[in-house]
Amino acid sequence: MKSTVPHLEKGDLVGVVALSSVVEPEKLGEALAFLDELGLRYIIGDTIHAKHDYLAGDDETRLSDLHEMVKNPEVKAIFCAKGGYGSARIAEKIDYALLEENPKIFWGFSDLTYLHCAINEYAHLVTFHGPMLMSASKIDDLSKKMFLQLFSPIEIQYTEAISPLTTIAGGVARGEMIGGNLNRLVSTLGTKFEVQTEGRILLIEEMGETISGIDSMLQQLKQARKLEQLAGVVIGSFTQTKSDEMALHLLMKEYFGDLGIPVVAGFKIGHETTNIAIPFGVDAILDAQEKVLRILPGVHE
Helix, strand or coil: CCECEECCCCCCEEEEECCCECCCHHHHHHHHHHHHHCCCEEEECHHHHCCECCECCCHHHHHHHHHHHHHCCCEEEEEECCCCCCCHHHHCCCCHHHHHHCCCEEEECHHHHHHHHHHHHHCCECEEECCCHHHCCCCCHHHHHHHHHHCCCCCEEECCCCCCCEEEECCEEEEEEEEEEHHHHHHHCCCCCCCCCCCEEEEEEEECCCHHHHHHHHHHHHHCCCCCCCCEEEEEEEECCCCCHHHHHHHHHHHHCCCCCCEEECCCCCCCCCCCCEEECCEEEEECCCCEEEECCCEEC
């Protein structure tokens, strides 16, 4: 298990950064209003107003923005405003020892999957896979409530009370939660930030991909031998896949059905109105019979 990070308190200062694509600053109001709702104070990183082609500032700007937030002892959490593309470009230059010495909440998803892998592995810290601040107005109330896990250590329990779940393969497993966006996980392969799957429960989610595209990415994970020692698989939201759920489930069964591990689909984690935030790097139990996922808290008192 990775080290949990200190919890937030009302009135704490948090940093808002963009480590990937360009932000539309005019849309920032809703994100900041949401932080106000949570009772948090905030500082805006230079990247929020920066632009370098399709990136939120050049690599140096994005890297130094992250480092400044890590170094600032007042900043208790770092929230990524937007995904897109670009976080992989700074992964190699991040000072992971600095992060480890200044443990704080790191929150985001989608393109930030790359940094979840990197921070988990090299700073040995828990990170949070959750909605981007820029989508605060587009997520539902339950997804907003999931930010409250940052204020006190609460175990997350995901059952069919949240969404219908489908057992692809039976069993019960315990392991560290890892994963994120399928495309970004595949892009870590062959790098020093390669996703580590041994004995872990893997979350995958994706949007705007065809079944053949998803097949191709799963095939690459398989050939990279990333499926062989998995403890379990949590299949999150696969939105705008241009095919029906049954085709997706059949594909998942083909890849994960014979591994002898629990595999459950239907979790609203990913690019959707309901995007349930979860910590990575802590132990979880996936029970495919009961259709329940329990995850230990990502913060400590």
